[in-house]
Amino acid sequence: MKAALSRRVRSAAAFLLTALCVVIALVPLLSLAWLVVSRGWAGFSWALLTEVPGPPGGAPGGVGNALAGTGVVVFWAALLGLPLGIGAGVFLAESDHDDRLASAVRFTADVLAGVPSIVAGIVAYGLIVAPMKRFSALAGAVALAVLMLPALARTTEELVRRVPGALREGGLALGIPQWKTSLRIVLPAAAAGIATAVLLSIARIAGETGPLLFTSLNNAHWSLAPDQPIGTLTVQLYNDAISPYPAMQQRAWATALLLLVVVGLLNMAARVVAGRRAEGAHG
Amino acid sequence: MSMAHTAPLAMSGAPPRRAGSVRTGDRLWRLFLLAAGCGVFLLTALILIVLARLALPVLHQPGTWAFLTSSDWDPVAESFGALPFVWGTLVTSAVAVVLAFPVGLGVALFITEVAPTWLRRPVTFAIELLSAVPSVVYGLWGLFIVVPWLRETVEPALGAALGFLPLFSGPPLGLGYLAAGLVLAVMVLPTLASVSIEVMRTVPAGLRESAYALGATQWEVVRLAVLPHSRSGLVGALVLGTGRALGETMAVAMLIGNAPSVGTSLFAPGYSLASVIANEFAEAGSDAHVGALAALGLVLFLVTIAFNAAARLLIGRRQP
Amino acid sequence: MRMFTVCTLSLVAAPLLAAGTLITGAGATFPYPLYARWFSDYGKARAEVQFNYQSIGSGGGIQQVTRGTVDFGATDAPMTDDELTRAPGILHVPTVLGAVAVVHNTPVKDLRLSGAVLASIFLGTVTRWNDPAIAALNPGTALPSSAITVAHRADGSGTTAIFTDYLARVSPEWLKSVGRGKAVKWPTGLGGKGNDGVTALVKQAPGAIGYVELAYANQNALPVVALQNRAGVFVRPTLASTTAAAAGVTLPGDFRVSITDADGKDAYPVAAFTYLLIHADNPDTAKGTALARFLWWAIHDGQKVAPSLDYAPLPAPVVARVEERIRQLKAGGKAVVLEP
Numbered sequence: 001m002k003a004a005l006s007r008r009v010r011s012a013a014a015f016l017l018t019a020l021c022v023v024i025a026l027v028p029l030l031s032l033a034w035l036v037v038s039r040g041w042a043g044f045s046w047a048l049l050t051e052v053p054g055p056p057g058g059a060p061g062g063v064g065n066a067l068a069g070t071g072v073v074v075f076w077a078a079l080l081g082l083p084l085g086i087g088a089g090v091f092l093a094e095s096d097h098d099d100r101l102a103s104a105v106r107f108t109a110d111v112l113a114g115v116p117s118i119v120a121g122i123v124a125y126g127l128i129v130a131p132m133k134r135f136s137a138l139a140g141a142v143a144l145a146v147l148m149l150p151a152l153a154r155t156t157e158e159l160v161r162r163v164p165g166a167l168r169e170g171g172l173a174l175g176i177p178q179w180k181t182s183l184r185i186v187l188p189a190a191a192a193g194i195a196t197a198v199l200l201s202i203a204r205i206a207g208e209t210g211p212l213l214f215t216s217l218n219n220a221h222w223s224l225a226p227d228q229p230i231g232t233l234t235v236q237l238y239n240d241a242i243s244p245y246p247a248m249q250q251r252a253w254a255t256a257l258l259l260l261v262v263v264g265l266l267n268m269a270a271r272v273v274a275g276r277r278a279e280g281a282h283g
Numbered sequence: 284m285s286m287a288h289t290a291p292l293a294m295s296g297a298p299p300r301r302a303g304s305v306r307t308g309d310r311l312w313r314l315f316l317l318a319a320g321c322g323v324f325l326l327t328a329l330i331l332i333v334l335a336r337l338a339l340p341v342l343h344q345p346g347t348w349a350f351l352t353s354s355d356w357d358p359v360a361e362s363f364g365a366l367p368f369v370w371g372t373l374v375t376s377a378v379a380v381v382l383a384f385p386v387g388l389g390v391a392l393f394i395t396e397v398a399p400t401w402l403r404r405p406v407t408f409a410i411e412l413l414s415a416v417p418s419v420v421y422g423l424w425g426l427f428i429v430v431p432w433l434r435e436t437v438e439p440a441l442g443a444a445l446g447f448l449p450l451f452s453g454p455p456l457g458l459g460y461l462a463a464g465l466v467l468a469v470m471v472l473p474t475l476a477s478v479s480i481e482v483m484r485t486v487p488a489g490l491r492e493s494a495y496a497l498g499a500t501q502w503e504v505v506r507l508a509v510l511p512h513s514r515s516g517l518v519g520a521l522v523l524g525t526g527r528a529l530g531e532t533m534a535v536a537m538l539i540g541n542a543p544s545v546g547t548s549l550f551a552p553g554y555s556l557a558s559v560i561a562n563e564f565a566e567a568g569s570d571a572h573v574g575a576l577a578a579l580g581l582v583l584f585l586v587t588i589a590f591n592a593a594a595r596l597l598i599g600r601r602q603p
Numbered sequence: 604m605r606m607f608t609v610c611t612l613s614l615v616a617a618p619l620l621a622a623g624t625l626i627t628g629a630g631a632t633f634p635y636p637l638y639a640r641w642f643s644d645y646g647k648a649r650a651e652v653q654f655n656y657q658s659i660g661s662g663g664g665i666q667q668v669t670r671g672t673v674d675f676g677a678t679d680a681p682m683t684d685d686e687l688t689r690a691p692g693i694l695h696v697p698t699v700l701g702a703v704a705v706v707h708n709t710p711v712k713d714l715r716l717s718g719a720v721l722a723s724i725f726l727g728t729v730t731r732w733n734d735p736a737i738a739a740l741n742p743g744t745a746l747p748s749s750a751i752t753v754a755h756r757a758d759g760s761g762t763t764a765i766f767t768d769y770l771a772r773v774s775p776e777w778l779k780s781v782g783r784g785k786a787v788k789w790p791t792g793l794g795g796k797g798n799d800g801v802t803a804l805v806k807q808a809p810g811a812i813g814y815v816e817l818a819y820a821n822q823n824a825l826p827v828v829a830l831q832n833r834a835g836v837f838v839r840p841t842l843a844s845t846t847a848a849a850a851g852v853t854l855p856g857d858f859r860v861s862i863t864d865a866d867g868k869d870a871y872p873v874a875a876f877t878y879l880l881i882h883a884d885n886p887d888t889a890k891g892t893a894l895a896r897f898l899w900w901a902i903h904d905g906q907k908v909a910p911s912l913d914y915a916p917l918p919a920p921v922v923a924r925v926e927e928r929i930r931q932l933k934a935g936g937k938a939v940v941l942e943p
Contacts, residue, residue: 456793458804541757
């Protein structure tokens with residue numbers, strides 16, 4: 001009886017320990033969220049969204065150009081990365097389980113998904129910056145496209161596979177060619193899932209900094225040109241964070257808040273789209 | 284889901300009714316998919332070729348082994364050694380994983396075994412939030428919150444209590460291996476937790492039930508059924524988390540102290556493979572310098588690839 | 604889908620619509636506060652030209668202008684002969700004078716150091732603030748017993764080149780074991796990225812010592828060290844002591860010159876010219892012309908704002924020499940037209 005009690009106490013203690021782990025994990029999250037929101041909010045203003053960064057020691061200005069720049073770089077990255085990533089995903093989903101080639105592609109994609117972002121930056125430098133002899137938004141986009149591709153392919157595969165086989169079989173049984181079945185029946189049915197995957201991968205690359213430092217560089221002015229250096233939220237944030245000027249550090253916190261809002265909105269959009277799909281499946 | 288439902292790509296025996304244009308359409312579509320699929324190989328090859336082309340002169344000149352084992356990083360004399368960066372990468376990743384793994388495991392157990400159903404989703408969501416925060420924001424937070432805390436509170440205390448160990452000796456600088464490792468721990472925690480959860484969910488219900496039937500307490504079920512069954516998967520989570528930590532760039536660049544030396548104390552400043560590339564690539568003064576940085580990139584690429592491949596084999600093929 | 608097409612088209616068309624000339628430059632962080640101000644002031648008055656300057660370090664400035672990835676570079680340390688042979692047609696144009704201040708994070712006011720002791724600190728042989736060598740230079744001053752944390756640059760930097768050039772001149776041991784250069788093998792310390800990064804490191808870490816451009820020291824209210832010059836006088840970095848360092852120097856034809864450890868009792872020993880690196884003949888006529896006009900503005904009107912940001916204006920004889928050089932510039936193969 002006593003042994004049973006001590007066993008139950010031990011069980012409770014162990015589980016209390018797991019709860020403690022959750023608390024430990026939440027402390028940094030809360031600390032970070034609180035600081036970014038409180039310090040960021042103090043530096044938040046309309047000018048942050050509409051102005052360009054001021055010179056050191058002067059008025060802080062804003063990061064409007066960097067916000068637009070992040071949009072431009074991500075846009076081009078998506079334009080480059082989405083067709084290939086989704087294509088590779090559909091390829092995997094349409095392949096047989098014992099297909100050797102598909103297994104190899106799947107394995108490579110999984111492994112590539114963990115490639116450090118900085119390596120993608122070197123690749124983009126070697127491919128675009130060095131031959132073009134210019135830092136450019138496009139070079140940054142190539143680096144980010146490399147980063148988004150593998151994970152996007154795997155997520156797309158998983159979501160396309162969830163499309164009921166009956167849909168596809170029905171199409172084929174009606175004599176509709178496979179490509180039309182894929183494009184007109186399977187992909188639309190998986191559209192919400194793919195949109196989720198796309199939004200999540202965009203959210204991820206929007207927060208990248210390392211590979212942009214020596215591809216898209218930075219730009220203190222408004223620029224949307226793909227062939228010119230461009231400012232981005234993350235690089236601006238990095239430069240401001242390591243600066244000694246209080247006004248710039250303040251801008252770094254405000255930029256961090258802005259960045260978290262952007263990334264958060266993308267994630268939320270992904271959730272909404274995924275949720276709608278789930279509802280659709282039930283109803 | 285059974286694959287019998289999926290039309291295999293290999294199925295090429297076309298029904299006789301199909302017109303020629305249809306067959307062309309199918310062929311083009313399959314060709315596109317094949318190209319996209321093989322694009323993944325192409326991408327891998329591209330990464331290797333670009334890195335190798337930049338790095339080869341350096342790996343050729345002093346030799347790969349000499350490059351990896353030299354601790355001399357002197358861009359002026361064009362003498363390049365990778366050791367301080369490999370060391371810094373390993374030390375920070377080790378600190379991160381040692382700190383994060385037990386916590387991640389606890390979180391995973393809490394979510395799968397302990398928490399009432401209503402609490403599971405919010406906790407999972409909160410942990411997922413940690414992985415959505417960009418690296419540079421972690422760097423900012425680390426620089427202004429973690430570093431002063433380490434310098435003023437943690438490192439003096441550790442030094443006073445354990446200063447006789449080389450690991451905790453030296454002046455408390457704040458910036459250094461410990462700061463980078465600690466923030467990295469927070470960053471890899473979601474990976475460790477989510478993979479662990481995934482692995483624990485694959486434990487067959489029958490195994491759990493039979494343990495309960497034998498009168499085991501909840502904790503004994505975890506210890507005797509859940510953990511042993513998930514062992515290889517948990518090791519996989521550990522390896523995957525390490526892989527993530529190895530390649531982290533910005534937060535480490537902002538916190539490790541940027542000193543290309545091989546420090547034996549956790550308080551010492553160091554440098555990592557990814558962060559030296561971030562700091563020096565745009566401003567490398569010579570082709571040899573660029574080559575050396577690309578060679579570091581190549582090392583990083585190969586090491587992370589090895590870790591990811593190992594993790595994937597350990598965790599096993601995820602069920603789609 | 605239509606939205607998508609519209610977006611694509613507008614993004615593709617954007618560069619075509621952007622008016623005027625965008626000139627990209629990169630390099631030294633040392634003059635960055637001044638350059639940022641210059642490009643901002645100059646750009647406001649002239650909508651047709653925009654300058655994008657990124658302070659990535661002098662090493663990067665030289666590298667990128669050599670590779671042609673930027674339209675102009677900026678550096679504090681003159682390019683070496685070796686670097687120049689790799690970058691044919693690149694000219695040095697001095698813009699202002701600056702001083703490298705040795706800053707610290709201790710409660711000590713008016714700290715004084717000699718070149719030799721400063722070198723020992725950066726060599727890691729003097730490790731405590733109350734070391735006898737430091738105490739001997741600061742009689743009657745209470746020095747803390749805390750450890751010295753050295754902060755240096757992690758990137759290729761002209762500031763480092765000036766600083767190590769000075770240390771190499773005053774300390775044979777430094778010359779032997781470390782040497783001079785834009786990036787050296789530091790025996791000790793923390794690395795920060797840019798003048799920004801080092802300033803931030805010193806500000807954050809009690810007991811730290813580092814070297815930054817004077818503007819960074821003053822704008823962040825960091826205590827600066829008075830350094831002993833050749834004449835044996837302890838001199839603090841100021842505009843006057845910086846100008847004094849340039850007083851006795853004869854400028855060579857290509858302007859590449861070091862003025863560290865200069866003669867004169869008022870001279871601050873860690874001072875330097877900072878340069879823009881430009882093409883003698885820029886193949887792009889519009890860019891070449893715009894740069895030449897900007898340079899002309901910089902050495903005249905631009906000099907007026909320099910003192911307010913702690914940079915010393917060029918002495919008049921130097922301005923005359925630079926004027927002559929700007930008149931010789933070409934763009935697209937033809938002599939530049941300086942008047943708009």
